[in-house]
Amino acid sequence: MAAQSTLRQSAAEEIIAEFLDKYSNLIRTKLRNTSRTTRLLSTLALATSVILAGEGARRRWKRKRAEREQGRKLVRTNSWLQHKDGSRTIYVPYRDQDRPAKVVIRTTNVHTFEAHRRLYLNPPRVAGLGDGHVPAPQTKPGLNLAFLHQFLSLLAIMIPRWNSKEAGLLLGHGVFLMLRTYMSLVVARLDGDIVRDLVAGNGKMFLWGITKWCGLGCVAAYVNSMIKYLEAKVSIAFRTRLTRYIHDLYLNDNLNFYKVHNLDGGLGSGADQFITQDLTQFCAAAANLYSSLGKPFVDICVFNYQLYRSLGPLALTGLLSNYIITASILQKLSPAFGRLKAIEGQREGDFRSLHARLIANAEEIAFYGGADTEKTFLNKQFAALQGWMHKSHKANIRYNMLQDLILKYSWSAYGYLLSSLPVFLPAWGGLGGKQEQAERGAKGGRERGRMKDFITNKRLLLALSDAGGRMMYSIKDLSELAGYTSRVYNLIATLHRVDADEYNAKGRRSELYSLGDVRGARQQNFDGVRLENVPVIVPALWPQSGSELIESLSMMVRRGDHLLISGANGVGKSAIARIIAGLWPAYRGLVSRPEHTGQDGIMFLPQRPYLSIGTLRDQVIYPDGEADMREKGKRDRDLRQVLQLAHLGYLPDREGGWDTRKEWKDVLSGGEKQRLAIARLLYHEPHYAFIDEGTSAVSSDVEGLLYDTCKDRGITLITISTRASLKKYHTFNLTLNPDGAAQWEFQRIGTETEKLHARRELEVLRERLAQVDKWKARHAEIEAELARVWVEGSDEAVEVPAYVTQGADEGVVAEKEEVVTEEVVEEERETARTETEAEETADEADYQEAQEQIGHETETETETEATFTTGEGSGVVV
Numbered sequence: 008m009a010a011q012s013t014l015r016q017s018a019a020e021e022i023i024a025e026f027l028d029k030y031s032n033l034i035r036t037k038l039r040n041t042s043r044t045t046r047l048l049s050t051l052a053l054a055t056s057v058i059l060a061g062e063g064a065r066r067r068w069k070r071k072r073a074e075r076e077q078g079r080k081l082v083r084t085n086s087w088l089q090h091k092d093g094s095r096t097i098y099v100p101y102r103d104q105d106r107p108a109k110v111v112i113r114t115t116n117v118h119t120f121e122a123h124r125r126l127y128l129n130p131p132r133v134a135g136l137g138d139g140h141v142p143a144p145q146t147k148p149g150l151n152l153a154f155l156h157q158f159l160s161l162l163a164i165m166i167p168r169w170n171s172k173e174a175g176l177l178l179g180h181g182v183f184l185m186l187r188t189y190m191s192l193v194v195a196r197l198d199g200d201i202v203r204d205l206v207a208g209n210g211k212m213f214l215w216g217i218t219k220w221c222g223l224g225c226v227a228a229y230v231n232s233m234i235k236y237l238e239a240k241v242s243i244a245f246r247t248r249l250t251r252y253i254h255d256l257y258l259n260d261n262l263n264f265y266k267v268h269n270l271d272g273g274l275g276s277g278a279d280q281f282i283t284q285d286l287t288q289f290c291a292a293a294a295n296l297y298s299s300l301g302k303p304f305v306d307i308c309v310f311n312y313q314l315y316r317s318l319g320p321l322a323l324t325g326l327l328s329n330y331i332i333t334a335s336i337l338q339k340l341s342p343a344f345g346r347l348k349a350i351e352g353q354r355e356g357d358f359r360s361l362h363a364r365l366i367a368n369a370e371e372i373a374f375y376g377g378a379d380t381e382k383t384f385l386n387k388q389f390a391a392l393q394g395w396m397h398k399s400h401k402a403n404i405r406y407n408m409l410q411d412l413i414l415k416y417s418w419s420a421y422g423y424l425l426s427s428l429p430v431f432l433p434a435w436g437g438l439g440g441k442q443e444q445a446e447r448g449a450k451g452g453r454e455r456g457r458m459k460d461f462i463t464n465k466r467l468l469l470a471l472s473d474a475g476g477r478m479m480y481s482i483k484d485l486s487e488l489a490g491y492t493s494r495v496y497n498l499i500a501t502l503h504r505v506d507a508d509e510y511n512a513k514g515r516r517s518e519l520y521s522l523g524d525v526r527g528a529r530q531q532n533f534d535g536v537r538l539e540n541v542p543v544i545v546p547a548l549w550p551q552s553g554s555e556l557i558e559s560l561s562m563m564v565r566r567g568d569h570l571l572i573s574g575a576n577g578v579g580k581s582a583i584a585r586i587i588a589g590l591w592p593a594y595r596g597l598v599s600r601p602e603h604t605g606q607d608g609i610m611f612l613p614q615r616p617y618l619s620i621g622t623l624r625d626q627v628i629y630p631d632g633e634a635d636m637r638e639k640g641k642r643d644r645d646l647r648q649v650l651q652l653a654h655l656g657y658l659p660d661r662e663g664g665w666d667t668r669k670e671w672k673d674v675l676s677g678g679e680k681q682r683l684a685i686a687r688l689l690y691h692e693p694h695y696a697f698i699d700e701g702t703s704a705v706s707s708d709v710e711g712l713l714y715d716t717c718k719d720r721g722i723t724l725i726t727i728s729t730r731a732s733l734k735k736y737h738t739f740n741l742t743l744n745p746d747g748a749a750q751w752e753f754q755r756i757g758t759e760t761e762k763l764h765a766r767r768e769l770e771v772l773r774e775r776l777a778q779v780d781k782w783k784a785r786h787a788e789i790e791a792e793l794a795r796v797w798v799e800g801s802d803e804a805v806e807v808p809a810y811v812t813q814g815a816d817e818g819v820v821a822e823k824e825e826v827v828t829e830e831v832v833e834e835e836r837e838t839a840r841t842e843t844e845a846e847e848t849a850d851e852a853d854y855q856e857a858q859e860q861i862g863h864e865t866e867t868e869t870e871t872e873a874t875f876t877t878g879e880g881s882g883v884v885v
């Protein structure tokens with residue numbers, strides 16, 4: 008044995024040596040035959056390619072290192088790279104912070120959206136999804152043509168091209184599925200062989216059969232796990248495509264993320280449940296459908312053919328009729344799984360959005376002590392979900408029973424019957440029947456043959472019944488998929504509808520001021536802000552009609568003309584900003600505004616300051632990212648300067664630097680949030696800025712400085728405020744008073760008319776001042792009455808704590824009240840004196856200051872006396 012192996016080894020060595028000799032001789036001869044120049048040139052070429060390859064490798068390595076370094080930096084600063092074609096490269100922490108994974112995100116082409124709009128807004132009539140025009144379809148989800156149309160429409164997004172990654176993954180998945188079918192066939196045959204050898208007592212063949220079985224097991228295990236892996240990959244790939252598509256449609260310049268909730272309402276409590284939950288379930292179900300339908304289908308074809316060969320045409324007819332009968336029974340008796348799943352998804356969404364609401368408003372709820380009430384809301388919503396889930400599972404009981412009865416027990420009994428055909432009816436028994444007829448008489452051998460055929464056929468029948476069963480089970484999967492499909496299709500159709508502003512169903516008349524009745528025009532490249540005969544309407548959810556706040560409003564703000572929009576609460580001041588920003592529609596008239604939002608354009612500071620996730624830097628430069636900031640040539644020191652101007656210079660040091668990440672909405676105080684919003688304004692330096700109650704929590708000394716800074720930076724301010732004291736920073740004033748004779752009044756601040764108003768206000772003030780003496784007398788009366796009142800049992804009354812009584816005896820209290828009254832009177836006299844002086848000198852600066860004081864007074868008065876408002880409106884249009 009040892010000698011044999013040595014012999015084999017030396018033979019192998021000889022072969023290798025011969026091989027090496029042959030090729031070295033060949034090279035040597037070739038070299039000898041070539042000229043010196045050729046050799047020199049070849050050597051040079053070789054050396055150059057080695058050097059170039061080395062240099063290439065070095066550069067690649069360097070690039071990779073720089074890229075990794077850049078990735079780390081971008082992760083730290085919460086930033087990304089923006090490319091010219093609109094795509095972005097983002098880095099996400101992968102295994103560890105040091106090796107972030109690079110992801111390139113390409114935005115969906117506008118033409119793709121246009122091409123798809125037809126699928127979602129004008130579905131074919133035959134699908135029964137509406138009349139072929141908007142509104143978006145709302146059919147009962149189920150196995151019908153609508154489902155087919157919806158699924159194919161989504162497939163156009165999930166697999167955009169035949170050579171896309173998703174198509175490749177599906178192909179790979181298909182190959183493995185076929186492989187598994189083939190393996191099932193091989194296993195069925197091998198099973199029969201093993202039993203035959205066992206019955207025949209052929210030990211050698213039996214052992215060989217077992218060895219093959221184990222080998223097949225390894226391959227089958229690999230194939231099965233690859234099928235699962237590829238299924239998961241397909242599901243993730245589908246989800247990625249759909250999620251990016253939806254994000255591009257949801258968060259675009261048309262502000263669909265706002266409109267879909269505030270104007271359309273087609274998605275109920277929110278798009279979040281659709282995008283996070285329903286989409287995931289849809290993709291998992293769609294990827295699974297391929298294997299749960301595709302694989303059994305292939306199995307059924309292959310196994311039927313095999314059984315047809317061995318059991319004959321009668322068996323095949325029996326099998327096919329069995330499928331048809333089973334499918335129709337199950338289809339008839341199955342509950343509406345699609346609808347059940349769709350409504351379950353909706354209730355899950357409602358429950359989830361209540362939780363999200365609780366998190367977003369945790370502080371406010373905690374202050375109010377509203378935990379119990381919120382718990383009741385949550386429990387109520389959960390009970391609705393739970394009830395529906397019970398209903399859904401109950402519906403499953405009957406279906407599962409039926410399914411088990413038919414697929415497990417009836418089918419196997421039927422299988423035994425079919426397997427016995429060659430034995431009892433050999434004339435109808437295919438190959439098996441022929442063999443049976445041929446071998447009649449050879450008793451012992453035939454029994455073993457029968458056993459082998461029976462085992463093979465039984466396994467094939469089992470596999471077939473399994474495939475058929477899975478096919479039948481997938482009726483349920485398919486119905487559930489129909490539910491998810493309808494939800495995802497509804498989401499995309501609604502987004503397309505909102506994006507196209509297509510609310511008007513053909514042939515249907517729209518209600519006045521409904522979303523189908525928007526006829527105003529927008530001009531987006533105007534150097535100024537202008538409204539021309541625009542009604543201020545609170546839009547209602549489509550298709551209801553909105554409610555009118557102001558019938559028709561006209562105004563214009565040019566560069567340098569600062570405007571203050573004032574009026575009582577709820578009159579529609581912010582509504583004007585919403586119309587100009589494009590959040591609310593312009594139902595009639597013309598709205599003109601600068602094209603860009605941000606730098607050199609227009610910016611809106613909302614009433615509730617918003618703080619994004621990310622670093623401190625992100626808060627100042629929002630909505631820019633760090634990459635945009637660098638592109639604009641701004642550095643951290645510029646941001647520090649901006650913060651200083653907003654009186655927040657201490658923030659980077661206090662919070663630990665620009666890259667610090669915190670939950671900023673909880674970290675910053677109300678006033679700080681507002682000052683941060685002003686800092687954003689100073690960073691972006693727009694030409695026009697809407698400030699909606701943007702300084703209400705800022706102390707008045709800082710407020711003035713902030714206004715002056717903004718104006719010095721060339722920002723034209725349009726302030727929405729109830730504070731008349733802000734007048735002095737503005738040139739024009741738009742006063743809204745929908746209940747007055749004129750619903751609004753637009754006038755220059757400091758004009759004769761306005762002075763007239765101020766004088767009238769002064770007169771009213773003086774009248775009130777004259778009443779102070781009367782109040783004093785009345786006060787003394789009340790004091791005297793109180794002193795006379797004797798409260799029965801006051802001696803036994805609960806003892807007043809010492810800290811209350813200290814220095815609070817009647818005399819002291821009276822004295823204090825006297826002093827307070829004196830102070831109030833003195834203050835009012837002082838105010839009146841100032842007003843009179845201002846009026847007399849008519850000096851502009853003094854006048855403004857006096858105006859401010861009046862403003863303070865007016866504010867206080869407005870709260871108490873409804874009559875103490877500005878004069879009649881004149882409806883001046885600039």
Ligand SMILES: Nc1ncnc2c1ncn2[C@@H]1O[C@H](COP(=O)(O)OP(=O)(O)OP(=O)(O)O)[C@@H](O)[C@H]1O
Nearest residue numbers: 269545556575576577578579580581582583614729
């Ligand atoms: N999304 C909405 N849905 C329904 N009504 C709304 C909506 N937003 C605002 N409104 C209504 O529109 C009216 C004007 O609101 P707006 O926010 O413009 O008031 P405002 O004058 O700015 O008040 P405030 O001084 O309190 O901020 C209010 O009556 C309000 O209830």
